[in-house]
């Protein structure tokens with residue numbers, strides 16, 4: 403957590419008033435005694451905040467204003483921070499975020515909703531079968547991850563049901579790190595830390611970081627979380643044979659501490675990302691082998707049109723042997739942003 407050390411320092415630094423020492427009645431209290439904690443859960447206006455080793459229940463103080471407080475936020479608290487079940491702390495400030503993962507309800511919705519703050523990795527969980535993989539959903543998640551500045555990790559579950567090669571070949575060109583997992587149902591992953599294959603690899607990617615898990619219902623997210631965090635006891639569902647949906651549907655995001663350090667944020671209610679808030683013009687920047695070629699494009703080029711110079715860039719070999727596949731990947735992402743309904 404060294405990355406957040408500077409927050410504690412900033413708490414004691416009180417910005418001098420531009421009006422000198424003249425007291426202002428409306429001046430906010432400085433709350434120099436505020437302590438910094440991590441929001442791990444939100445439930446109807448009550449926040450669970452991890453401070454040192456205890457979970458503190460806190461509510462928002464007026465000082466915070468209308469600012470949204472989400473899982474992953476670093477917040478300053480005053481009041482009872484002992485973790486006493488009858489105690490209540492007040493959140494008096496929300497610290498600057500290193501990242502925000504947003505969703506919009508659909509692609510035309512410009513209203514931003516922050517789902518998770520301060521994450522540094524997005525783990526896209528997809529089943530290889532039961533339910534069938536949805537490549538468009540993966541593309542959407544990748545755009546959302548790139549846009550939020552999160553490193554993506556692809557976890558392909560249920561490898562016992564289908565060979566992962568076909569799906570993986572489609573993502574080769576994207577250079578997204580991936581883990582293939584297989585967690586036999588019936589096993590008790592909560593009891594045995596490494597039930598089935600792939601869990602250790604996922605754990606290696608997660609240790610020491612704040613990772614957001616996303617994926618459709620029934621893909622095995624809860625099963626994976628239970629294997630990673632033995633105390634999590636996330637309820638696992640049975641996939642409905644007709645709808646392909648899991649039975650269990652909880653809605654609020656929650657941060658769970660990994661035994662080896664780091665946090666995994668489960669987002670059960672997040673089925674997809676609308677990309678209404680993402681500027682498609684920025685997508686190409688996430689393709690460093692293509693981006694220089696885009697400099698030759700006509701002004702305002704969408705990079706998915708006949709005049710686009712990226713075709714020539716790729717054909718000339720400037721983007722390397724995977725250039726053509728990379729360009730196709732970029733265009734798939736662009737199309738997922740512009741035309742289609744949420745995956």
Ligand SMILES: Nc1nc2c(ncn2[C@@H]2O[C@H](COP(=O)(O)OP(=O)(O)OP(=O)(O)O)[C@@H](O)[C@H]2O)c(=O)[nH]1
Pocket residue numbers: 559560561562563583584585586587588617618619620621622623624625626637638639640641647648649650651670
């Ligand atoms: N065959 C097989 N089944 C798995 C695997 N992982 C999970 N399952 C099963 O898939 C079903 C759904 O798993 P969950 O972990 O509940 O899926 P989820 O993504 O959390 O779904 P929601 O709780 O609805 O969000 C359960 O019956 C699991 O036992 C796997 O690797 N192989």
Ligand SMILES: [Zn+2]
Pocket residue numbers: 696699700703704705706709710711712
């Ligand atoms: Zn172009």
